[in-house]
Amino acid sequence: MKILVADDHPLYREAVAIQISRIFADAQIVEVASVDELYAALRESAAPFDLFLIDYKMPGMSVAAVSELVSKVPGTPIAIISGSAQPVEIKAAIEAGARGYVPKTATGERLAHALKLILAGGTSVPAELLFEGSPADENSGWFALLSQRELEVLRGVGRGLSNKEIGRELNLAEVTIKLHLRSLFRKMSARSRADAAVMASKAGLV
Numbered sequence: 001m002k003i004l005v006a007d008d009h010p011l012y013r014e015a016v017a018i019q020i021s022r023i024f025a026d027a028q029i030v031e032v033a034s035v036d037e038l039y040a041a042l043r044e045s046a047a048p049f050d051l052f053l054i055d056y057k058m059p060g061m062s063v064a065a066v067s068e069l070v071s072k073v074p075g076t077p078i079a080i081i082s083g084s085a086q087p088v089e090i091k092a093a094i095e096a097g098a099r100g101y102v103p104k105t106a107t108g109e110r111l112a113h114a115l116k117l118i119l120a121g122g123t124s125v126p127a128e129l130l131f132e133g134s135p136a137d138e139n140s141g142w143f144a145l146l147s148q149r150e151l152e153v154l155r156g157v158g159r160g161l162s163n164k165e166i167g168r169e170l171n172l173a174e175v176t177i178k179l180h181l182r183s184l185f186r187k188m189s190a191r192s193r194a195d196a197a198v199m200a201s202k203a204g205l206v
Contacts, residue, residue, distance in 0.1 A: 001027045002047055007055035007081065008033045012104065016053065016081070016111075023112045035060030042073070049076050051119055053102075056082040056093060062148040063092045070097030077118045088203045089151075090125075092144040100124035143203060145187040151205065153180040157193060158200030 001024055007013040010033070017029045030045070032038045035058070042049075052069070054061065069078060080093050083104035090101045100118045102111055114124035146154065149170075156166035163177045170177075181193075190196040 001051075002030070002045070002049045003027050003051045003053065004030045004032065004038065004041060004049050005053045006032045006034070006038050006058060006061075008058040009055070012055075019108050019111055020053075020115070022108070023115060034058055035065055038069075049073070051115065052076060052078045053081055053115075054078060054098075056080050056085045056089065062151075063089075063096050063144045064147060066093045066098050067096040079114065079118050079124070086203070086205060088143050088205070094123075094125055095144060142188045142199075146184055150180050150184040150187075153177060154184055154196060154200050155205050157181070158197050158205055160197070 003020055003024070005013055005016050005020070007016065013031050013033070017031055020027055020029055030041050030049075032041050038052075038054070052073070054066075054069075066078065066080070077099040078097065079100040079102055080090060080098045081102045081104060082090070085093075094101065100114055100123050102114045102124070106114070117124045152170055153166055156169060161169070163174050163181070166172075167174045167177045181196075184190075185196060188196060188199055190199060
């Protein structure tokens with residue numbers, strides 16, 4: 001069995017690898033820290049991977065990145081791990097093709113259960129993400145269209161920050177923030193900045 005663990009936090013990545021080796025004693029574990037390193041590992045691997053365990057907040061990761069990876073390795077299940085992703089983000093990743101979500105606060109027993117279920121062809125998703133009428137259900141349509149950077153800009157809008165303040169936080173020029181806003185307003189069908197702020201709040205982004 002060959003499993004890829006992708007997380008930009010070395011200590012957590014190492015801890016997950018240790019847990020996996022306890023669950024699957026014969027597993028070959030490959031560790032990477034970004035989406036670019038993930039694809040490099042794919043190119044260099046002589047044998048296909050059996051499972052991807054990916055941190056949603058690592059560099060280069062987004063709903064679009066999940067969808068692209070699913071299209072490139074359609075036979076390999078993908079599980080999302082995160083300690084800070086919002087429920088709507090996880091729901092969108094699942095809809096993009098991920099087969100499960102494991103919070104970073106999960107115990108070793110819960111991790112083992114989730115991975116075995118996913119490897120057996122099932123899915124492992126927290127029950128709260130499946131409730132109808134939740135913010136995730138209401139917003140995942142537009143949410144899935146936003147890039148990671150657009151989500152960061154939208155969080156700033158939801159917090160009531162000006163374009164200049166958002167740019168300062170993200171180390172981006174104000175004109176770049178305006179371009180991101182134009183794009184995300186179109187994807188969200190938001191008529192105004194106030195509309196976008198309300199939608200961000202309902203989606204649990206702020």
